[in-house]
Amino acid sequence: MDYGVITFTSTYGAIYAQKVLRGVADVLTMPVLREISLGCGIAVRFQPEDLDAVRAALAASTLKPGEYAFYGVTGSGGALRAERLP
């Protein structure tokens, strides 16, 4: 994948997650991709190599597993593909 995206079931979750991930990985705030139907409007983008650290930080937070989802994104424009990560 080119980059990873985390979506959230609530805006509060998205904002909280940014605080959790501060200092864990370099993340960007972005709108949820059109290719991903789940989630509120705010998503968090991260580098593939940070997947494990990001996953661990969110698992240790007060967010419940069902409140967020990971996606791997490849390509851009019309060739963009987003796949849900386990």
Place this chain on the structure above:
Amino acid sequence: MSPIIDARGKACPTPVIMAKKAISAGESTFTVLVDNTTAVENLKRLAENQGFDAAAAEAEGVFSVTFTRTGCAACEEAVNSPLPAPGGDWAVFVGRDIIGDGDRELGTNLMRMFFYTLSQGEDKPGAVLFMNAGVKLPTLDEQVVEHLKALSAAGVEILVCGTCLNFYGLTDRLRVGTVSNMYDIVTRMQKAGKVISL
């Protein structure tokens, strides 16, 4: 002998206003004295936009900017015609550091998402104009700074109000864009086919 306009000690945009008056009065060569580099840059841009060459020199803390009309009628016509801004027929005016009037944290996220989307899209504006608290974005917001750098690299003009930077004590912290003034910002608005205000 060409006139000398003493604008030392004058706050932005007064030196530009004084130079504009000289141009309006038909002066083809004149010199403006100022005491800071921001005024020098503003005067250079004015000269460029008005069909003048600008030669700047500094001696003992006093900067002199000598305007000389280039005599390029075609250039002046091009400058004065309502052409769209470079890179696109629209501009974005950012007068605050968040989007909307509600929660600040949400507004900060929305602003970052806006610039993320703008930098990723193909239809980019010709200019992004920052005033008032909007100047906190090209100075303090790491994510927005990176998006603005990408936009700038794509040819989008980033103009940042110098008076506003000074007001917030951020003049030395500008990370991307050009310190600008009301004249340049209004000119960019007028040249744009539409201005989207945040």
